[in-house]
Amino acid sequence: MLFSHGLMDIFYLVIFPGFIFTMTIGLLSTQIDRKISARLQWRVGPPWYQPFADVVKLLGKEIIIPEGSNKISFLLIPFVGFAAVILLSTMIWLANIYPDSSFVGDLIVIIYLLYLPSIALIIGGSASRNPFGALGASREMKLMLAYELPFLLATFTIVVKNGGIISLGGILNYQASNGAMITQGASCIIAFIVALFYIPAKLGEGPFDIAEAETELASGPLIEYSGVTLAIFKLTKSMLLFTVPIFILSLFAKNIWTPWTILWYLLILFFIILIKNTNPRLRIDQALKLLWFPLSGLSLAGIILAAVGL
Amino acid sequence: MSDNHKLTDMSRWGLKKSPWAFHLSTGSCNNCDIELLDALTPRFDVERFGILLVGSPRHADILFVTGIVTVQALPRLIHVYNQIAKPCLVIALGTCACTGGIFDGSYHQIGPVDKIIPVDVYIPGCPPKPEAIISGVVKALAKI
Numbered sequence: 001m002l003f004s005h006g007l008m009d010i011f012y013l014v015i016f017p018g019f020i021f022t023m024t025i026g027l028l029s030t031q032i033d034r035k036i037s038a039r040l041q042w043r044v045g046p047p048w049y050q051p052f053a054d055v056v057k058l059l060g061k062e063i064i065i066p067e068g069s070n071k072i073s074f075l076l077i078p079f080v081g082f083a084a085v086i087l088l089s090t091m092i093w094l095a096n097i098y099p100d101s102s103f104v105g106d107l108i109v110i111i112y113l114l115y116l117p118s119i120a121l122i123i124g125g126s127a128s129r130n131p132f133g134a135l136g137a138s139r140e141m142k143l144m145l146a147y148e149l150p151f152l153l154a155t156f157t158i159v160v161k162n163g164g165i166i167s168l169g170g171i172l173n174y175q176a177s178n179g180a181m182i183t184q185g186a187s188c189i190i191a192f193i194v195a196l197f198y199i200p201a202k203l204g205e206g207p208f209d210i211a212e213a214e215t216e217l218a219s220g221p222l223i224e225y226s227g228v229t230l231a232i233f234k235l236t237k238s239m240l241l242f243t244v245p246i247f248i249l250s251l252f253a254k255n256i257w258t259p260w261t262i263l264w265y266l267l268i269l270f271f272i273i274l275i276k277n278t279n280p281r282l283r284i285d286q287a288l289k290l291l292w293f294p295l296s297g298l299s300l301a302g303i304i305l306a307a308v309g310l
Numbered sequence: 311m312s313d314n315h316k317l318t319d320m321s322r323w324g325l326k327k328s329p330w331a332f333h334l335s336t337g338s339c340n341n342c343d344i345e346l347l348d349a350l351t352p353r354f355d356v357e358r359f360g361i362l363l364v365g366s367p368r369h370a371d372i373l374f375v376t377g378i379v380t381v382q383a384l385p386r387l388i389h390v391y392n393q394i395a396k397p398c399l400v401i402a403l404g405t406c407a408c409t410g411g412i413f414d415g416s417y418h419q420i421g422p423v424d425k426i427i428p429v430d431v432y433i434p435g436c437p438p439k440p441e442a443i444i445s446g447v448v449k450a451l452a453k454i
Contacts, residue, residue: 034357043355050360053327057371060321062395064368218365226368226395 017093018086026238027051032266033241033273040277051238058231066224070127077127078225078232081120085239088113092247095168096257099176102169110168110247111155114202117236118144121211124233125221136220140204140211142284146291147201147208153299154191154198158251160306161188172255180254187306188252194299195248199272201291202244203237206276210284245269317397317454325371325397326451328360332370332394336387336421338377341437342404346374349440356444367393372450375429378406378413379421391427399430399450403443408432 012018030051038045065071091110095102118140125137158181159166162174175181181188200206212220222233245268250256253264282290317325335343350356350363364370367390379387391400402423405411410422423429430453433446 038355038357041352043352044358045355046357046360047327050328053324053360055324056320057324057328060317060324061371061397064393064395214365219369222369223366224368230369 012090012094013086017097018090022086022089022239022242023235026235026240026242027055029241029269030238032269033276036270036273037277040273051234055231055235058226058234059228061227063227063229064224066129069129069224073123073127074224075229077120077124078229078236081117081236082232082239084113084116084120085236085243089239089243089246092168092243092250093256096172096250096255099169099172099255102167104167104170106168107155107159107166107171111152114244114247115144115148117240118202120236121221121233124225125211125223128221128224130224132217132223133221136211136213136217136223139213139217139284140221143201143204143208143210143287146288147198150194150291150295150299151198151202153296153303154194155251157187157191157299157302157306160303161185168250172250175254180252182252185305185310187302187310190298190302190305192248192252194295194302195252196268196271197291197295199244199248199268200275201287203240203272205241205272207279207282208287209281210287213281241269241272245272322454325454328362329371329399329447329451330362330364330369331372331374332364332367332390333374334367334376334387334390336375336377336383336407336423337380337418338404338406342376342407345437345440346376346403346443349443354440354444356447359447361447368395370394370398372399372401372447374401374403375407375423375427376403377421378410378416378419379423379426380418381420384420384426387423387426397454399453400427401431401433401446401450402429403433403446404438405434405436408434411436 014020031046031048034050035045065074088110091106095106121140122137125133125140158171161181161184162171165171165174171181178184182192201208204212212222217223222230225233245265246256249261249264249268333343333346373391373394375387377383400423402408406413407421407423410419413419420426431446431450433442435442
């Protein structure tokens with residue numbers, strides 16, 4: 001089983017695939033994002049330690065609880081999203097390192113855990129008793145409805161293609177014997193393209209930064225957060241920037257426990273940064289239309305292709 | 311700098327390397343505001359020093375106040391100052407915010423800013439050049 005190694009479980013959760021590893025790589029990815037964005041705008045960009053300095057600074061600042069907010073959910077919910085990302089990263093990496101240790105249906109658990117950071121944003125924004133926060137939370141909710149449908153269909157394509165395996169370890173074993181999922185036909189290539197569009201929507205990056213709209217909502221659900229709680233939200237986002245592409249890579253591009261993963265991950269990261277810097281923000285209705293009609297239609301076509309064996 | 315004594319070395323380093331700015335206009339003629347925006351353009355690239363413009367005072371470490379403090383702006387200024395998570399720096403930007411400038415003694419003026427909230431650095435000029443703003447921020451960061 002996945003978590004049955006006694007003391008090693010703590011090591012897995014805190015140090016290697018879990019907290020410290022994901023946080024370090026996530027913050028470095030954020031730095032790559034900021035540096036490349038700066039270079040694309042003909043700027044120099046921040047020094048390499050910038051995200052670490054941001055987090056260290058936020059940890060030393062005061063936490064303000066707004067008057068009339070729901071204190072418990074306001075303060076606790078950032079940690080729920082944070083814990084979900086740590087567990088998510090640990091599960092994905094352990095399934096890759098020991099494919100036989102994963103349990104049936106952990107794909108579904110991973111998809112549920114992916115919801116939690118967004119739900120944390122929604123509850124945090126609603127608990128803050130700020131109209132901008134509530135508006136941001138409502139936008140995040142609509143965006144979630146929009147991007148989960150095509151992504152679920154894309155994951156379903158893989159399940160149809162490999163004959164009903166719903167554990168991540170099983171999918172990795174299948175890929176180890178039959179070649180990477182993306183090389184298995186047109187249906188999987190379509191699913192991979194849809195999954196690539198899912199990443200910026202999930203992270204609230206690029207054209208999908210609708211909820212955190214800095215110019216009109218003043219960072220939306222995060223508006224009332226300060227100090228440690230804001231640092232936790234920033235860390236959650238950085239860690240998702242690492243974890244979500246890794247999840248998609250392990251679904252589509254064989255086991256990630258190889259050095260090649262670094263290259264594929266950087267390519268996906270560069271793709272996200274390019275999309276982010278070349279596209280203006282979508283309105284919420286445009287995002288819904290884009291994600292529900294062209295992309296969900298594409299994923300449906302992918303499922304049909306997978307069902308007929310392409 | 312309020313609450314300076316509570317800072318550990320780590321958070322002092324963090325504050326110096328990542329000061330996020332919030333911009334509040336308390337009845338200025340918009341010239342200082344535009345110069346502040348100029349200082350944030352790619353030409354000067356203040357993100358090199360970790361400076362970002364944030365939309366919410368809760369995230370801010372530096373409060374830029376421009377303009378004489380008018381009667382109407384006074385409660386807003388106090389409110390925004392109280393909303394900022396401490397420790398924070400306050401920079402009075404432009405001659406009006408520093409001294410009242412040509413509006414000194416007017417019927418609608420309460421300011422200058424340091425009569426109402428503690429100010430760390432004064433950047434005079436009508437309006438100050440972006441270079442002067444950056445130099446003022448550097449002086450403010452040296453006070454941390």
